[in-house]
Structure formats: C-alpha cells, structure tokens
Amino acid sequence: xxxxxxxxxxxxxxxxxxxxxxKTAQAVKPLPSGALVEVLxxxxxxxxxxxxxxxxxxxxxxEQSVDGAVYRFVIRRK
Amino acid sequence: MTLxxxxxxxxxxxxxxxxxxxxxxxxxxxGEGSVPEAFxxxxxxxxxxxxxxxxxxxxxxxxxxxxxxxxxxxxxxxxSGVPTKMFLTFWGLQTFVKDEKRIxxxxxxxxxxxxxxxxxxxxxxxxxxxxxxxxPWMMGRLAKQYGVAKPKELLxxxxxxxxxxxxxxxxxxMFGLTRDDMIDGMGEPVGAATVVELLSNGAAPLFI
Numbered sequence: 340x341x342x343x344x345x346x347x348x349x350x351x352x353x354x355x356x357x358x359x360x361x362k363t364a365q366a367v368k369p370l371p372s373g374a375l376v377e378v379l380x381x382x383x384x385x386x387x388x389x390x391x392x393x394x395x396x397x398x399x400x401x402e403q404s405v406d407g408a409v410y411r412f413v414i415r416r417k
Numbered sequence: 418m419t420l421x422x423x424x425x426x427x428x429x430x431x432x433x434x435x436x437x438x439x440x441x442x443x444x445x446x447x448g449e450g451s452v453p454e455a456f457x458x459x460x461x462x463x464x465x466x467x468x469x470x471x472x473x474x475x476x477x478x479x480x481x482x483x484x485x486x487x488x489x490x491x492x493x494x495x496x497s498g499v500p501t502k503m504f505l506t507f508w509g510l511q512t513f514v515k516d517e518k519r520i521x522x523x524x525x526x527x528x529x530x531x532x533x534x535x536x537x538x539x540x541x542x543x544x545x546x547x548x549x550x551x552x553p554w555m556m557g558r559l560a561k562q563y564g565v566a567k568p569k570e571l572l573x574x575x576x577x578x579x580x581x582x583x584x585x586x587x588x589x590x591m592f593g594l595t596r597d598d599m600i601d602g603m604g605e606p607v608g609a610a611t612v613v614e615l616l617s618n619g620a621a622p623l624f625i
Contacts, residue, residue: 347485357493357562363496364495392497395497
C-alpha cells in the first residue's frame with residue numbers, strides 16, 4: 340500500500356454518534372481541496388455513516404479498514 | 418389498446434430557455450432536430466448550482482430527550498453540508514437561555530414559571546422518569562460512559578458548523594425573555610410566517 344500524504348488525523352476513538360462525523364466535518368472545513376484526512380473511530384455505526392456522509396458531501400472515501408476495534412477512514416476533501 | 422401519441426413539443430418556458438442559449442437553432446427551440454451541446458452544458462451548470470435542500474427543525478419541546486435528538490440531527494445535518502435552521506419556540510426556547518440565568522421574566526408569573534422549570538441547556542428534564550433529577554443524572558453518567566456528546570457540546574458543535582438559531586418573538590414576549598437572557602450567537606427573533614415561507618420553499622421540516 341502506498342503511503343498516503345495525510346494532512347490531519349481526527350481521533351474519534353471512544354466517541355459515539357454523531358461526534359465522529361461532526362469532528363471530521365470540522366477538521367475537513369479549513370483544508371484545501373484534495374487534502375487527505377484520516378479518521379480513527381470505534382463506533383461500529385461509523386462504517387455506514389462515513390459512506391453516507393461522503394456521498395452527501397461529495398468528499399471521497401479513499402480507504403476504509405478495521406484493525407481490531409478501531410475503524411480507519413481516509414477521506415479526500417472535495 | 419394503444420393510445421395515440423401526440424408529437425411532443427418543448428413546454429413553452431423550456432422552449433424559451435433553449436432559445437436563450439447562444440447558438441441554438443430556432444428550429445431546435447421549436448422542437449425540431451436534436452438538442453445542442455450548449456444547452457446540455459447549460460443545464461448541467463444549472464444543476465451544479467442547485468443548493469442542497471434546507472432542514473428546518475422546529476424545537477417546540479424543552480424535554481431533555483427531545484432536545485438531545487434535535488441537536489444530534491442539527492449538528493449532523495450541518496456537518497453534511499445541509500443548511501440547517503432551528504426555530505425555537507415555546508418550551509424549546511427555554512433550552513437556549515443562558516445556563517447561569519436562574520430566574521427570567523418581567524412579571525411574577527413569568528418569574529414563577531422560570532423558577533418551577535429552570536431554563537438552560539444543562540438543566541433539561543426527562544419527560545418521563547425524571548425522578549427529581551435522578552433520570553437525567555443517570556443519562557448523563559451513561560452518556561459519559563458511552564462517549565455520547567451532551568446537549569451542550571452538540572449545541573457548540575452545531576453553532577460552529579453554522580446552524581442558524583431563530584428564536585420565536587412571540588415566545589420571548591410571553592415568557593418575558595430578553596436578548597441578554599439568551600445564549601450568544603442567536604439570530605434575530607422571527608415569527609411563524611418566516612418558518613412557513615422556508616417550508617413552502619421546500620425546506621425539510623422536523624417538529625420536535
């Protein structure tokens with residue numbers, strides 16, 4: 340796997356709905372178009388939620404993986 | 418049985434719109450020939466300019482559980498790029514009084530009401546099983562245990578994401594609330610007509 344140039348990481352581990360999404364939206368806002376954001380979450384609902392959120396906002400879900408109980412998402416800003 | 422099919426012509430406003438696009442054959446505008454590339458492009462540009470549908474949450478209840486749900490939806494909608502407005506009316510407006518305000522109102526009845534039901538986002542009660550504050554206290558403990566953001570945090574996030582708070586003028590008058598009683602970042606007080614206009618223009622409504 341190629342090493343991605345992550346602009347910022349959102350640590351949403353231990354947070355429940357809707358904070359992973361809210362924190363990600365806030366983190367994405369000031370970034371330039373094309374920047375990559377990494378999100379770490381433990382909320383199992385986030386797997387569906389980040390897909391829906393990316394569809395809704397037009398941001399691109401580049402990567403999605405799970406390591407134990409931690410879900411990792413990489414999102415490219417629209 | 419087959420029905421006779423009338424040859425279709427563009428609907429008048431569409432025909433006008435087509436004729437407005439530069440370089441369109443008048444014949445095309447009249448419904449003959451093929452649709453030119455310029456028109457397709459103009460349509461696509463117009464589509465891209467379309468704003469997402471607005472969300473209007475009418476916050477009527479001041480109960481903890483309903484306030485919580487409204488703020489979860491409002492902050493998520495704003496985080497998803499949906500222009501979101503909250504119309505704060507009746508008991509829903511009490512939630513948006515500053516936490517430190519204990520007694521509000523001008524006359525004894527308004528003051529008495531605020532005394533009996535403390536305003537502010539951190540002093541909401543459950544509509545059922547409140548048990549003199551035991552219910553909300555347990556909800557708070559559980560929220561902390563499971564990483565659920567409290568209404569106050571959600572409100573801060575919602576405001577940071579641009580959720581517009583519209584206090585109801587009538588409710589402010591009836592409860593004797595001043596602009597100074599309300600939290601910072603409130604919009605101008607409005608009435609029902611403002612909400613009706615938003616809804617008739619296609620905003621998605623939620624009455625909570």
